[in-house]
Amino acid sequence: MNAYKKVQAARSNQRPDAKKYIEQMIDGFIELHGDRRFGDDPAVMTGLGFFESRPVTVLALEKGDSNEERLRRNFGSANPEGYRKSLWQMRQAEKFNRPILCLVDTAGAACGIGAEERGQGQAIAENLWEMMGLTVPVFSVIIGEGGSGGALALACANEVYMLEGAIYSVLSPEGAASIIYKDAAKVEEASEALKLSAQDMLRFQVIEKILPEGADYELAAPSIKAAFSDALKRFDDLSPGEIRDQRYKRFRRLGGEKE
Amino acid sequence: MEKLRRFKSPNLRLEHDFSKNAENARVTAVCPACKREMTDSLLEQEHYQCARCGHLFKMSARQRIRFVLDEGSFFELDSLLASTDPLEFPGYKEKLNQARISSSEKEAVITGTGSINGQACAFFASEPGFMMGSMGAAVGEKLSRLFEYAEEKRLSVIGYTVSGGARVQEGILSLMQMAKVSGAVRKHSDAGLLYIAVLCDATTGGVAASFAMQADIILAEPNALIGFAGPRVIEQTTRQKLPEGFQKAEFQMEKGFVNKLCKRQEQKEILSRLLKLHEGDQGERV
Numbered sequence A: 001m002n003a004y005k006k007v008q009a010a011r012s013n014q015r016p017d018a019k020k021y022i023e024q025m026i027d028g029f030i031e032l033h034g035d036r037r038f039g040d041d042p043a044v045m046t047g048l049g050f051f052e053s054r055p056v057t058v059l060a061l062e063k064g065d066s067n068e069e070r071l072r073r074n075f076g077s078a079n080p081e082g083y084r085k086s087l088w089q090m091r092q093a094e095k096f097n098r099p100i101l102c103l104v105d106t107a108g109a110a111c112g113i114g115a116e117e118r119g120q121g122q123a124i125a126e127n128l129w130e131m132m133g134l135t136v137p138v139f140s141v142i143i144g145e146g147g148s149g150g151a152l153a154l155a156c157a158n159e160v161y162m163l164e165g166a167i168y169s170v171l172s173p174e175g176a177a178s179i180i181y182k183d184a185a186k187v188e189e190a191s192e193a194l195k196l197s198a199q200d201m202l203r204f205q206v207i208e209k210i211l212p213e214g215a216d217y218e219l220a221a222p223s224i225k226a227a228f229s230d231a232l233k234r235f236d237d238l239s240p241g242e243i244r245d246q247r248y249k250r251f252r253r254l255g256g257e258k259e
Numbered sequence B: 001m002e003k004l005r006r007f008k009s010p011n012l013r014l015e016h017d018f019s020k021n022a023e024n025a026r027v028t029a030v031c032p033a034c035k036r037e038m039t040d041s042l043l044e045q046e047h048y049q050c051a052r053c054g055h056l057f058k059m060s061a062r063q064r065i066r067f068v069l070d071e072g073s074f075f076e077l078d079s080l081l082a083s084t085d086p087l088e089f090p091g092y093k094e095k096l097n098q099a100r101i102s103s104s105e106k107e108a109v110i111t112g113t114g115s116i117n118g119q120a121c122a123f124f125a126s127e128p129g130f131m132m133g134s135m136g137a138a139v140g141e142k143l144s145r146l147f148e149y150a151e152e153k154r155l156s157v158i159g160y161t162v163s164g165g166a167r168v169q170e171g172i173l174s175l176m177q178m179a180k181v182s183g184a185v186r187k188h189s190d191a192g193l194l195y196i197a198v199l200c201d202a203t204t205g206g207v208a209a210s211f212a213m214q215a216d217i218i219l220a221e222p223n224a225l226i227g228f229a230g231p232r233v234i235e236q237t238t239r240q241k242l243p244e245g246f247q248k249a250e251f252q253m254e255k256g257f258v259n260k261l262c263k264r265q266e267q268k269e270i271l272s273r274l275l276k277l278h279e280g281d282q283g284e285r286v
């Protein structure tokens, strides 16, 4: 499959949205709305529930599963209040010592006048800052699109996984085409050049694991569940400080510079 | 691997015509707004702002260093760190070479230590002439090392940002620098240490969504463009015309994201006073 086909597949409406995985994975999920500052952003879903009988915080970028829902949720492109909603829940998780499970599916953070007025950059920056200091374990799965800082704001995790059909990228291939090639039509070339497949991410050590999803996504939920389950067990024995340091070191080694 | 290097003579290539006088190597600068001709020493005297029309000249990282830090106090760190081409992105190697030649720098940020009116600090300045100050792996590494070094030596960090954001040609690895640098900023902060950012024209994208917005005190140069998405992208996406002054430093202060506007001629004094205000009370918080 060429890179642009992968991009299209990762964006397909056929792919299960975050909500479906939450339903299959989390028992007794209670969605909690609002950022306590401005409003409630439907592009971000946050809440509490039990994962294998243990209380967890769930943070998700939710694209919606019908045309109506997709519009309402802005196709999973979050506004500052969405990131601040997740920030509030991260702080709650830290207070009550709950692991955080994140499901990431977004083309990127919302782009618009309102988003800028309310500090899109600051909102993402604060999430990154907060996540790098959390002493509870955080695990993220890219389930479809992992686009730019808008995805990273829920992916500064101790471990990051990708479904095999997902993509992860510094910006959309369309954005790259217009910035690098000055030609929005060169999106296929840009997709190729960006190296955005799960295999690429594994090679760059940006993710820990590729999760099988099956031809009809029938394997996706069980493999996400297995990955979270395994990770939670492995992090059980770490102290809060060790959990934070592991996350710092995980990102600290990522580069590709030389002297 | 710390390389110490004194700053070079001011690099005035950004907006200026070169006409070297062999004797004192003076550069004649022409104001792009009103076409007034100036010598480099006059430009420096006028704080890199045209006294006739008020135009703010783009400043290179070396000019920032010379402008803010005490003379001769700057010691550069990690001057040899440079990006490679991890994605083998078409055309990137050539682009890097061009940027190195046109800016006379190895990368898009200069880091080091120095003093401001006698007070020591760690310092960084983005280099706008190097791929618009964009952040790839080398920029992320240099900044992470600077914050780690400052934490170890218990120094405040003062940083001048100018950046188009994450460097697209390094793909996902440049996105990861946002998390990496954020981690180093957080650690420095958790040690009870001060970080002041001065946001300059333009600070956007992944830099505006990470270390530019994570400082204890955020200053901005008047009229600087500061935002996550660039204005052109917003106009294209929303098909709306942007209001006058949108995303400018004044707008960002009004919206609550910038603490103070800071003209060039007052920057050194303000930074010096802020350092003094934080002297002595920087204690470890665990």
Ligand SMILES: [Zn+2]
Pocket (backbone or CB within 6 Å): B031, B032, B033, B034, B035, B036, B050, B051, B052, B053, B054, B055
């Ligand atoms: Zn002028």
